[in-house]
Amino acid sequence: MHPCSLSYRVPHALISCHVSSPHVALRTTLPPPPPPPSSAPPPVSIAPTVGSSSPSTPSLSCALDCPHFHSCSGCVHEFDLHRPPVVRDAEEFFRGFGVSDFTFDSCRLWGWRCRAKLAVRGTSGNPLVGLYEEGTHNVVDIPECKAHHPNINAAVELLKKGIRQLDIEPHDEDQGTGELRYVQMAVTTHNTSLPLSERYQHGRVQVALVWNSRNESSPGSEKLFALAHFLWRNGGSKGNVPLIHSVWANFQTSTNNIIFGHRWRHLLGERDFWEHVGGIDVSLVPSGFGQANTRAFDTLLRKLQKYVPHGASVTDLYAGAGVIGLSLAATRKCRSIRCVEINMESKFSFEKTLERLPKSVDGSISWHHADATTEPSSWMVGSDVIVVDPPRKGLGASVVTALESISSKEKHARSSHASGPSNAKEERRPWVLRAREPAVHFGSNPSQEDNQSLPQTLIYISCGWESFKEDCKSLVARSDWRLHKVHGFNFFPGTDSIEVLAVFKRGRQSSSQTGKKKPGKKKSKKQP
């Protein structure tokens, strides 16, 4: 289940211009904007403004230019989409930890959102499909949203046409009435029948209709099926490529703010939804987590791979469908990959993705249905690298504590090695043992593994800047971890948030990194 999160403004995001600050390594990626939907105004200019971007002189060339900006809660910044204000805070923060080569990738600035959850309100004659106005539950129609992949806007237009023609009643929150509550639109840009250069623009849309009834047998369901068929029949072509990938239904009658109910049904089109990121084909179900910015995620994954040694044993906490872990399995020939995720819905996607991994991938690969905050230290043993990608609120306190106490665990393991079996082997608590049992497993049996290593590398991917700062300070404070490298990515242009890829290494921050020389001491060796 997903909490109602229809205001995209919530994440604190950044947008970057790499050239405006000498402290940030600049790599401006300003691809041409995707073709606008037929009703959209002329495209904005996208030339990067080298050296001209500053808070006082907004760059018009990287402007949002969206007609909905003042009413919609989705975006908070109209100008300098390539460099959100938070980049400056990030630079300063990381410099304080001795990291002066922080990079920020501005990524695609328009048409980047490939996954959107939109509320459906209004009337059947005048449906509104969009986000809430800031601080209210009034839905703002956003047909020309500049953040959406253009085919999301096209699919919304088609949906509205269907609502009008079939007299579908949008949901009324106050009365609890109406038929259609929300719609989730997800774009797959993986179409191998098209040349690579055309795949993004011809992305196909998986439409999930959130219907206000208990299930498909409830009264009024014939209208749901009629709407699904309307979308499928008219989901026509943009060129020769259909707009609609598939139609799903989700059933939700609750009066709270939860968007999705538990019951999902695939109605029409392809059941499997594939994307290609991090060097692998990835399957995603509509009920599981999926990154909204597909291309930026791909960029992040390719960067992340470089920090994982070949043959490493990796644990991917907060793994979702295991995209990060499986991409590492394929590209770094890992000895073992363990993915830990609380949402059971992602298991199916993991299994599908596993089926498409290259045959050359071996080693032990597993997916565990478990809460990462319960006995997290049990996941540390046997891992060379820990990857964490928590929700916006950051790591749970227990995960931070477990990471902080690795050194003492190591000392304990060393001393107990001489006298008897290690802690991991002694583990008897049934709930810990249950969580360690994989729900999905491929390759050699993990229970036969005898790897007692403890992580030397922690890779933290964060979409919550404020919580990341707190977690980072805690991790470094006790000298168990030092910040090694940090990269920022513009995952949510138009908002004030940043996606951070931070690499921590075991051990204290060196004096050369902090800039504080200890008198009389030799300069510490450069870290690898």
Ligand SMILES: C[S@@+](CC[C@H](N)C(=O)[O-])C[C@H]1O[C@@H](n2cnc3c(N)ncnc32)[C@H](O)[C@@H]1O
């Ligand atoms: C930001 S998403 C990252 C998912 C995945 N790494 C990806 O990029 O596709 C965070 C994931 O953490 C999961 N999650 C949240 N709390 C958790 C917990 N306590 N234990 C394990 N997983 C959790 C969510 O269900 C979600 O799939």
